Amino acid sequence: MIRTLYIDINNELKTGESPAEMTTEPRLLWVDISEPTIQENLLLSQFFHFHPLSIEDAVSVRQRPKFKEYDDYLFYVFHAIDLTTMKPEEIDVFINDTLIVTYHKEHSEEVDRAWNSVVHENDPSKISSSEIMFRTLDAVVDNYFPFVYELEDKVFSFEDRHSVDITTEALIDETFDLREDLLLIRRTVLPMKDLVYRLLEGKIMTLSKKQKIYLHHINDHLIKQAEMIESSREMTADIRDNYISLNSFKMNNIMKILTIYSIIFMPLTLLAGIYGMNFDYMPELHWKYGYFSVWIIMLVISFGMVAFFKKRNWF
Template identity: 30%
Template sequence: MLTTLLYQPHDDSLLSGDEANIKAWKQSHDAILWLNIDGELTPALQQMLQADFGLHPLALQDASRDRHPPKIEAFEDHTFLLLRGLSASSESINCDNILLALFVGKRFIITRHSARSLSIERTMNEVMAGNLSMKLGTGALSLKISRFVVKRYHKILFDLESRLEELESIMLTTADDKILAEVVLYKTDLTRLRRNFHYHVELFNSLRDEPSLPFDEQLAHEINDVCEHQHRAASLADLFYQVSSDLIDGYISISAHRLNNIMKVLTIITAIFVPLTFIAGIYGMNFEFIPELKHHNGYFIVWGVMITITIVLLLLFRKRKWL
C-alpha cells in the first residue's frame, strides 16, 4: 500500500493522498513529500522511485529485503537509512523485527516497511494532527521516526529489568528448571537485540560524526539525542545480558550447593550404617559355632555397641562441622 503526505510551505497546507501527490510535488519547487510504502517493493515501484527521485537501484534492492543488517549510505542528494524496528505485535523481549528503510532527501522522505510499523504510524498521525510539522524538514522527520523506533525497545527492556529482579528473588528460595529455561531464553533474545543495537549505535555515530544531506548542523542536537537513546538501549541490553548470565551461573551454583548438601546427608547416613551393617552381617551368618551367639545378653550387647558407634560418629561429624 502506498500513501503520501504533501506539504506546501507557501500556504502551510498538508494534503494526504496516494501516488497522485507525486506529480504535484514534482511541479513544485519547495513542496515536501512523504511517500510511505507498506508492503512489497515491487519492480514497478522501484523503477518509479529511480525515475522520479533518483534512488540508486542497489539501495532499493537492500530496502526491498526482509532481512539485512542496519546501515547508512550517503548519496549525492539524499541519505539512505536502514533500521531494524519492532513489529506491531511485539510487546515483550521475545519480539519480531521488521526492516525499516528511509530515503531522506532535501524535499522528500520515502519510507518502506514489509509489515505494519507503529513508529511510522505514530509519526504520520502526529504530522496529520498538527503536533509535528513537516516544515521542520525531512531530516527532523526521519530522526523523529528513529526516536520512536528505539523508544519501543526501551519499554521492552525496562519490562525485562523488572522480570529479572523477580527471577533473582525466586532463585534464592526455589530451584525450578522452568526459571532456568526462562532466563536462557531471555539471554538468547538479548543476544539478537544486542546485535541490532550495536548496528544502530554505529549507524547514528557515523551520522553524527559525518553528517550527510539533509542532516545539517541545525539537526546536531536531534542527532545527538537519537545517539544517546541508541547508546542507552545498547548499554541496557549488554547489562541485562550479563545479568542473565549471572543468574544462570547463580542458579547452577545454588543447585550444586543444594545437591552437595543432599549428598553430604546421604554420605553421613551411609557412613553410620556401614559399621552397623557390618556387625549385623557378621552375626547374621549361618555358621553353627559363633561364640557370641550363645551369650545370654548378646542381643543387648550388640545393640549397645551399635548405638555407641552411631553416637560416636555423630559427635565426630559435628566436631568436624559436617553437621
C-alpha cells in the first residue's frame, strides 16, 4: 500500500495514493510504502532512483539500526517492536531536504502516529523532512516503553513468589524466558541508542537547536529504557543464582540426612553380617540371651550416634 503526503510552495498540505497524482511541484513530499507488493517495490528504483544498495537493504535483508550516506539522500534503518509478537519490525527511511520515503514490510503504528500528527498539523510550513523523521523516530522509541515496563513488572513479581505454590524448576524456566525477552529488546534498544547518539552529536546531519532539543528528548527515553533493561537483567541474574543456590542447598541437606542414616546403619549392618555367618563355633551363637543382647547393643549404638549427631548440630 502506498500513500502520499505533499506540501506545495504555498504550504498547502495534500494527500493521495501515488506520487504520480501530484499536480504541482511540492516543497516537501512524503511517500509511505507499507506492506509493499513487487510492483510497489519498483518505485524505489524506477521513480525515486535510489541507490541499488539501499534498496537491497530495505527490500531483501533485515538490517540492524544504522544509517548510510549517499550522494543526494540519507538512508536510515529504525527498529520498532511489535507488542503482540515481541519481534522487531524494520522501518527504512530515505530522506533529503525535499523528500522522505518511509518503507516497512509490516503495518507500522509508529508511522501511522507520525502521519496523523503531520496531517493534523495547524501550520504545514513548520513541517520538514527531518521533522517527519524525528516524529517517526519518537513514536518508535515511545512504543518501547510498554514492552520494557511489562518485563520490569514481571521481574518485580518474582518477589511475591514465596507465597505461591510453584516449583523451583518452573521459576528457573520463567526466569530464562524473561531473560530471553530482555535480550530481544536489548538488541533493539542499544543499537537505536547508538544511532540517536550519533545523530545528536552531529556526526550524520546538521541539526538546528529545536531538532537537538527533540533528539535530546528521544535520547533520554532510550537511556532510561536501556537502564531499565540492564537493571532487569541484573535482577533476573540474581534470581537465577538465588534459586540455583537454594536448590543446591536443599540437595545438600537431603544428601546430609541420607549420609547420616547410612552411617547409623553401618555398624548395625556389620553386626548383622557377623552373626549371619554360618560357622559352627561362634561365641554367643547358642547363648540363651544372645538375640536380646544383640538388639540392645544395636539400639544403644543407634541412639548413641543420633545423640552425638544432635549434639554436633549435624541435623
